[in-house]
Amino acid sequence: MKDKTRPADIYLRFLQLAESLRGLPSLPALDPLEERILSLVAFATKEASRLSVRDMMAYSELGSPATIHNRLKSMRAKGWIMLTDTEDSRRKQITLTQAALLHFDKLSKCLVQAAKEH
Numbered sequence: 001m002k003d004k005t006r007p008a009d010i011y012l013r014f015l016q017l018a019e020s021l022r023g024l025p026s027l028p029a030l031d032p033l034e035e036r037i038l039s040l041v042a043f044a045t046k047e048a049s050r051l052s053v054r055d056m057m058a059y060s061e062l063g064s065p066a067t068i069h070n071r072l073k074s075m076r077a078k079g080w081i082m083l084t085d086t087e088d089s090r091r092k093q094i095t096l097t098q099a100a101l102l103h104f105d106k107l108s109k110c111l112v113q114a115a116k117e118h
Contacts (some may be wrong), residue, residue, distance in 0.1 A: 010118045017110035026106075028078040033062065034071050037078055041102060050066050052091045053083065066111050 022029060030038060038058065044051035053072060057065040072094065075081045080100045083092035088108075 013114035013117060014111050017114055018107055021103070021106055022079070027080060027103060028074065030078070030080065031071075033067075034075050034080070036062065037068070037075065038096075038100065039073055041081060041096055042100075044094075045096055050086070051094050052086065054091060054096060056094060097106050 040056070041051060041061070047062070056062070056072065057068050062068050062071075070094070072081065072083075077081065079097055081094050082097050084095055086093050
């Protein structure tokens with residue numbers, strides 16, 4: 001029987017469980033840059049702070065503004081994010097879709113399950 005006493009085992013089990021979600025027909029897969037963008041949007045949502053398209057384009061580590069814009073467009077088409085109006089009609093706020101929130105709920109369940117199995 002395998003010893004499951006290392007803390008890393010919990011994380012590795014979580015990754016294994018999270019990987020199993022990729023096969024579910026909920027939302028199309030994201031590339032690594034889109035996953036990073038999704039994380040930034042999720043953090044902003046958690047902190048109840050606004051994150052506009054312009055704010056996202058300021059993250060130079062994500063690439064050029066054109067690259068970021070193309071990824072946002074792709075993520076919107078895939079159903080992960082939506083753009084909502086702000087007081088200034090020229091600025092759009094990036095928010096998670098209900099489907100993306102449900103995806104994070106499933107990931108949370110994977111983390112809890114991995115910790116319980118430890």
